[in-house]
Structure formats: C-alpha cells, structure tokens
Amino acid sequence: MYFDINKLSRQESEPQGAAKYCQIPEGIKRVLILGAGQAAMQIADILWHDRSCQLVGCLDDNEDMQGQDLFGVPVLGRTELLQPLWEKKYFDAAIVGVGLNVKVRHMFYERLVGMGIPLVNAIDPTVRINRQAVLGQGIVLCSFVHLGTCARIEDNCFLGAHTSVDHHCVLEKSVFMGPGCLLSGTVRIGEGTLFGDGVIVQLGLKVGRRCRIASGAIVVKDVPDNRSLKHKLNMELKEIEPW
Secondary structure (H helix, E strand, C coil), X not given: CCCCHHHCCCCCCXXXXXXXXXXCCCCCEEEEEECCCHHHHHHXXXXXXXXXXXXXXXXXXXXHHCCCEECCEEEEEXXXXXXXXXXXXXXXXXXXXXXXXXXXXXXHHHHHHHCCCCEXXXXXXXXXXXXXXXXXXXXXXXXXXXXXXXXXXXXXXXXXXXXXXXXXXXXXXXCEECCCCEEXXXXXXXXXXXXXXXXXXXXXXXXXXXXXXXXXXXXCCCECCCCEECCCCCCCCCCCCCC
C-alpha cells in the first residue's frame, strides 16, 4: 500500500502526498480514477478543467505505477484499496481509467456500480453536445467529440478525440472508440465493442455486442455479436528519386 489506509479521513492529514487532497471544500466532488495508464492520463487532463471535481488519486495493479503520479495526482496503491478507501469516505465518486482493454474496463465499471459508488463523466470543454442528446455515467469524451441530436451514450463509454456520433445513434455500455471515428445517423453499437482509429459506420447500421472493429474499417452492413472486422488493404511502396 502507498499509505496507511487505517488513518484516512476527510480531515486528517495523510503521508506520502495524500494530505493536500483531504481538505476539499464542501460541494466539490473528490474523484478517484480506477487505473493509472494512458487512458487515465487523458481523463485526468480533462477533469482538471472541471471545477466541480477534485482528483484525489488513482489505483492501479501495475507494480511499476506504484508511487508515481499523473499530473500531480498520486497513484495511491493497487485496486484492492477501492473498498477500504470508499468505506473511509476518502472519495465521493469515481471513473474508470482503462482504455483499450474493454473487458477490464467493463469489469471495473460493474465493480463500481456494485459497490454503489457514483460515477462522474469526463467531458472535454471542446465537446459539442446537441439538443436532446442523452449521456449516462462514467463517460469519457475527449477533445472535439461531436454528439448529434438525440444521440444516446450509455454508461462507461470512451470516445476518442474528433469522433463524431451523429443524430439518433445509440452506444450501449462500455463502448470504446479511438480517435476520428465517424458514425452516421441512427447507428447502434452493442455493449463492450471496441473501435480502432478512424472507423466509419454507414447510416442505420447495427454493430453487435463485444465486437472488435479494426482501425480504418468502413462498415457497410450489420455486424453480429462477437465478431471482428478488419479490412485488408494493400500498401504499395515505391522508391522515389531523392532530392
């Protein structure tokens, strides 16, 4: 453990860099990130813009991350600390900081929900959310994401920068999309599906649950559950005259 869990309280000072996060004004949510990798770094960067939140720490099972910090936010220890930290009221809400591993991302989400821990959304200030779009909880929207009219994004989804989800689309729980994905209107994406970078989905199509759609794919027909989709592209290299 990074610090002594038995000494935690909202008022008490803590060793190893935790003290400055204990004295938070009332009305500000103290947020814990579950994970401390690259996705967690993106979330921390976004949440620093949110004046209603104060990041208080991260938990990660990677031994190399112990004692580190994300933009000044300490990695407090392994994820086994989640329950005792919650019982000690060290934080008020949490968000999953895992990206590409959607199975683990969904597992952490269910763990938080099962413990009754409120989830916060991390929404970059550059995001455009149009009228009657509906957001769940624990959602990450990176820079310049666009949500069209009446789009619905369910819990624990992660949308990379410059992704566009057009009108009346539905993203079920724990969908992950890399940067630059483009969904036309009335598309539905099933729970736990992973998109690489720059995926395009045409109007009105359905992609099933727990699918894997490779970067650069253009989806032109429905994809059943538990399928992977990869376009085979030929890349031709020719030598050119140097200058």
